Amino acid sequence: MLSERRLEVLRAIVHDYVGTQEPVGSKALTERHSLGVSPATVRNDMAALEEEGFIAQPHTSAGRIPTDKGYRLFVDKLAGVKPLSAPERRAIQNFLDGAVDLDDVVGRTVRLLAQLTRQVAVVQYPSLTRSTVRHVELLSLAPARLMLVLITDTGRVEQRMIDCPAPFGETSLADLRARLNSRVAGRRFTDVPQLVQDLPESFDKEDQATVATVLSTLLETLVEENEERMMIGGTANLTRFGHDFPLTIRPVLEALEEQVVLLKLLGEATDSGMTVKIGHENAHEGLSSTSVVSVGYGSGGEAVAKLGVVGPTRMDYPGTMGAVRAVARYVGQILAES
Amino acid sequence: MLSERRLEVLRAIVHDYVGTQEPVGSKALTERHSLGVSPATVRNDMAALEEEGFIAQPHTSAGRIPTDKGYRLFVDKLAGVKPLSAPERRAIQNFLDGAVDLDDVVGRTVRLLAQLTRQVAVVQYPSLTRSTVRHVELLSLAPARLMLVLITDTGRVEQRMIDCPAPFGETSLADLRARLNSRVAGRRFTDVPQLVQDLPESFDKEDQATVATVLSTLLETLVEENEERMMIGGTANLTRFGHDFPLTIRPVLEALEEQVVLLKLLGEATDSGMTVKIGHENAHEGLSSTSVVSVGYGSGGEAVAKLGVVGPTRMDYPGTMGAVRAVARYVGQILAES
DNA sequence: GTTTGGCACTCGCGTGTGGTGAGTGCCAGG
DNA sequence: CCTGGCACTCACCACACGCGAGTGCCAAAC
Numbered sequence: 230m231l232s233e234r235r236l237e238v239l240r241a242i243v244h245d246y247v248g249t250q251e252p253v254g255s256k257a258l259t260e261r262h263s264l265g266v267s268p269a270t271v272r273n274d275m276a277a278l279e280e281e282g283f284i285a286q287p288h289t290s291a292g293r294i295p296t297d298k299g300y301r302l303f304v305d306k307l308a309g310v311k312p313l314s315a316p317e318r319r320a321i322q323n324f325l326d327g328a329v330d331l332d333d334v335v336g337r338t339v340r341l342l343a344q345l346t347r348q349v350a351v352v353q354y355p356s357l358t359r360s361t362v363r364h365v366e367l368l369s370l371a372p373a374r375l376m377l378v379l380i381t382d383t384g385r386v387e388q389r390m391i392d393c394p395a396p397f398g399e400t401s402l403a404d405l406r407a408r409l410n411s412r413v414a415g416r417r418f419t420d421v422p423q424l425v426q427d428l429p430e431s432f433d434k435e436d437q438a439t440v441a442t443v444l445s446t447l448l449e450t451l452v453e454e455n456e457e458r459m460m461i462g463g464t465a466n467l468t469r470f471g472h473d474f475p476l477t478i479r480p481v482l483e484a485l486e487e488q489v490v491l492l493k494l495l496g497e498a499t500d501s502g503m504t505v506k507i508g509h510e511n512a513h514e515g516l517s518s519t520s521v522v523s524v525g526y527g528s529g530g531e532a533v534a535k536l537g538v539v540g541p542t543r544m545d546y547p548g549t550m551g552a553v554r555a556v557a558r559y560v561g562q563i564l565a566e567s
Numbered sequence: 568m569l570s571e572r573r574l575e576v577l578r579a580i581v582h583d584y585v586g587t588q589e590p591v592g593s594k595a596l597t598e599r600h601s602l603g604v605s606p607a608t609v610r611n612d613m614a615a616l617e618e619e620g621f622i623a624q625p626h627t628s629a630g631r632i633p634t635d636k637g638y639r640l641f642v643d644k645l646a647g648v649k650p651l652s653a654p655e656r657r658a659i660q661n662f663l664d665g666a667v668d669l670d671d672v673v674g675r676t677v678r679l680l681a682q683l684t685r686q687v688a689v690v691q692y693p694s695l696t697r698s699t700v701r702h703v704e705l706l707s708l709a710p711a712r713l714m715l716v717l718i719t720d721t722g723r724v725e726q727r728m729i730d731c732p733a734p735f736g737e738t739s740l741a742d743l744r745a746r747l748n749s750r751v752a753g754r755r756f757t758d759v760p761q762l763v764q765d766l767p768e769s770f771d772k773e774d775q776a777t778v779a780t781v782l783s784t785l786l787e788t789l790v791e792e793n794e795e796r797m798m799i800g801g802t803a804n805l806t807r808f809g810h811d812f813p814l815t816i817r818p819v820l821e822a823l824e825e826q827v828v829l830l831k832l833l834g835e836a837t838d839s840g841m842t843v844k845i846g847h848e849n850a851h852e853g854l855s856s857t858s859v860v861s862v863g864y865g866s867g868g869e870a871v872a873k874l875g876v877v878g879p880t881r882m883d884y885p886g887t888m889g890a891v892r893a894v895a896r897y898v899g900q901i902l903a904e905s
Numbered sequence: 906g907t908t909t910g911g912c913a914c915t916c917g918c919g920t921g922t923g924g925t926g927a928g929t930g931c932c933a934g935g
Numbered sequence: 936c937c938t939g940g941c942a943c944t945c946a947c948c949a950c951a952c953g954c955g956a957g958t959g960c961c962a963a964a965c
Binding site: 252255290292293 | 927928929930
């Protein structure tokens with residue numbers, strides 16, 4: 230197995246490489262870190278680490294850089310989560326407190342994360358599937374045209390147009406609106422289908438078709454793909470990836486624009502706790518030289534969506550993880566308050 | 568003044584440079600274009616064009632490239648707007664027809680523009696200021712907590728929470744809702760303030776404070792800054808800017824993330840007709856090596872928002888202008904239908 | 906007066922060459 | 936098992952050199 234000192238050497242290599250972006254050699258290591266051993270010893274350790282696949286050399290007779298596997302060991306065993314400083318925490322709170330609506334919360338969060346980590350930030354809108362219905366509103370726009378407005382406890386509002394199969398009176402509308410709300414208000418989305426199942430039966434025969442249409446639109450909205458909207462920011466930070474980045478930046482930008490990819494990326498994160506995907510661990514190959522740090526956040530104790538950052542594998546993991554975790558917590562608080 | 572042939576030389580230079588991204592010399596010009604004169608003559612013309620500031624040489628003894636002033640002359644006098652091919656037009660229509668709601672329309676538009684022009688696309692959401700109120704809805708969420716929902720004729724929905732100074736009964740609520748709608752439904756936003764001015768007076772004294780609160784929230788919503796939301800896409804195309812782009816891409820990405828900058832950018836465009844801002848004509852200095860082609864679009868004959876693309880000054884102006892104009896038209900149609 | 910061919914000159918770019926130094930692997934001794 | 940010594944390996948840098956596309960200018964031709 231790997232001795233204590235070898236792990237320490239790996240930690241030092243990761244630390245220095247993240248800082249300088251240059252392969253780190255045995256001599257430089259002993260100078261910058263007080264390991265208490267000579268360069269020659271470190272060389273032996275490095276050879277062992279390389280043997281096991283934790284580090285590699287870009288070309289013969291150059292320093293070593295960590296491999297994906299090396300980073301993995303680093304975040305799993307060697308690195309903690311670096312808590313933010315008090316001023317940073319205060320800044321987060323102040324900045325997020327200024328938000329006026331959900332769009333604003335998400336927008337501010339994404340900018341905040343990007344600035345804090347100096348990487349690309351991704352924030353998923355609070356998902357509908359986990360949340361509850363606050364209110365359903367039905368408006369008559371024309372005799373045979375309705376608008377359905379769905380308001381969730383996370384502050385999100387979805388609207389849909391409905392073309393009725395038959396004209397629908399104001400009294401029927403008020404009736405439907407009232408019954409609908411009494412049944413579904415405060416309930417979870419997943420429960421809604423059973424709750425409204427028998428609703429059409431209690432209406433006049435001529436209205437049943439319309440009621441059914443309304444209900445099916447409502448159910449559609451609940452599972453609609455655009456429940457998975459998201460916002461990204463800080464793409465300018467991609468330019469810090471490295472000198473060779475023209476080659477790497479393009480597929481990354483492309484991947485970032487494909488929301489589907491990003492959703493899958495975040496989706497893979499386990500519901501609670503932080504997930505770190507390093508390099509090739511990401512399914513999408515455009516992101517094979519990036520790492521993704523993500524975590525769930527939510528208004529209650531429960532996670533309703535995810536947020537995270539995308540950066541080079543050569544990133545400051547403890548700092549990034551600290552920032553991501555802190556932001557997720559504060560966003561959760563903000564959502565709970567509103 | 569510039570002779571006909573000299574303009575032709577400028578046109579040829581722009582054409583070749585846009586195609587090859589390399590400085591173009593006199594010999595190459597005469598070979599690729601049938602100008603009917605010798606390289607030496609072209610050299611004289613080039614000297615004249617350079618004298619007037621339309622072209623420049625990156626370094627002594629290299630070919631010429633157009634200056635911002637040269638591009639300006641090119642788009643003003645020499646270039647038409649290249650119409651799209653029939654298949655392209657069909658593709659646009661098919662793609663946009665699939666949209667289900669406003670977010671989707673804007674999202675599809677931005678992707679379409681980015682793909683068509685292979686540049687960065689920017690689409691402003693239909694602005695509230697020009698549009699009319701379709702419906703205002705008031706919902707009671709708690710005894711002293713209301714939700715205001717504003718629906719516009721462009722399909723946009725805005726919602727705001729309102730904390731009432733005093734409890735507000737259901738009957739008063741229904742009353743306010745009805746009166747509000749009868750006054751403002753179908754009216755332009757700019758007209759709303761006068762239309763509701765005297766509304767509080769007609770209510771019971773105890774409700775007047777609440778009514779006033781509701782109205783002020785409504786008016787706020789009408790002028791709210793987030794009426795200026797926008798969406799951008801195709802940032803991956805920035806990598807095509809050139810080999811030297813690490814230097815230029817960063818400020819561009821930064822500028823693109825600052826929505827304020829973009830809004831100003833598009834805002835400068837005249838309401839009708841297409842606007843082309845070339846290089847330093849753009850106020851923001853991060854965009855001094857880019858051009859912006861923008862045009863207004865709208866559901867009726869009237870423009871309610873703008874869309875456009877941002878690309879290198881060295882872009883295919885006729886083609887880009889054609890694509891931008893075509894997309895704007897089809898989006899207008901889609902909005903008019905819904 | 907405009908156009909043309911000729912000619913000397915400029916200078917960016919790609920290639921090649923040699924020196925430098927950080928880093929390595931191995932080995933023998935502590 | 937750690938250490939110091941030593942020969943070896945390359946990536947990188949700087950410099951020099953030749954090539955060639957392109958220019959400006961001028962005198963002759965149209």
